[in-house]
Amino acid sequence: MLNEITRKDAHPLPRIEDMFDTLAGSCLFTTLDLASGYHQVEVDPKDREKTAFITPFGLYQYNVMPFGLCNAPATFQRLMALVFSGMMGETCLAYLDEFIIFSKTFDEHLQKLERVFERLQSSNLKLKAEKCAFCQPKVHFLGHIVSAEGLSTHLKRYRKFNHGLFPEM
Numbered sequence: 001m002l003n004e005i006t007r008k009d010a011h012p013l014p015r016i017e018d019m020f021d022t023l024a025g026s027c028l029f030t031t032l033d034l035a036s037g038y039h040q041v042e043v044d045p046k047d048r049e050k051t052a053f054i055t056p057f058g059l060y061q062y063n064v065m066p067f068g069l070c071n072a073p074a075t076f077q078r079l080m081a082l083v084f085s086g087m088m089g090e091t092c093l094a095y096l097d098e099f100i101i102f103s104k105t106f107d108e109h110l111q112k113l114e115r116v117f118e119r120l121q122s123s124n125l126k127l128k129a130e131k132c133a134f135c136q137p138k139v140h141f142l143g144h145i146v147s148a149e150g151l152s153t154h155l156k157r158y159r160k161f162n163h164g165l166f167p168e169m
Contacts (some may be wrong), residue, residue, distance in 0.1 A: 008070060008071065009070075009071040009074035009075060011074035011075070011078045012074075013074075013077050013095065014077070014094075014095055016095065019093045019095065019100075020151050022093060023100070023146055024150070025104065026102035026104060026148065027103070027105075027137065027148040028102070028103050028105070029100055029135075029138070029141070029147075030101040030113060030132070030135055030139075031098065031099065031100050031101075031136075031140065031141055032098075032099040032100075032101070032120075032127055033097060033098055033127065033128045033131035034099075034127060034128065035126045035128040036128075037096065038064070038067055038072055038076060038097075039064045039065065039066075040064070040125055041064060041065040041075065041076060042063065042065075043064060048061040048062060048063065049061060051069075073096060076096055077095075077096060080094040080096070083119050083123045084116070084119055087115065091112045091115060092116055095142055098142060099116070100141050101113060101116055106135065109135055113134075113135075
């Protein structure tokens, strides 16, 4: 019901094709994934009553942005644009809670990592360590494999259809 009466936020998500074009020519990649990304965004106290729900144990309200709100993706992408202002497209790319840092040399990569971590820390955003990959020549990002050689489809996503015909990365 809340989604039906909510004024829609038109903040755009990045075009995935443009993101992949930006990665061309890079040799090293780091992928980062925020831990429960939406749940790191606080709901304004005056709006919390709008998220109320009833359980057998009482009435509850969200303190953090829940999944399922129609404006959650736009709100989250706007936050990423603000946190990484001046860095998007040069140092890193963010599509909702998935990040990629890209560079041509190891030293450049370390400098970019440091800048990204400074922004994450100053914004109090937490990563899900087991879903991060650091300084790799080949990474999984947005359902694809990204490397210096270019872009390919991540076949593991199609495992149930390929019956083991394709090797895993």
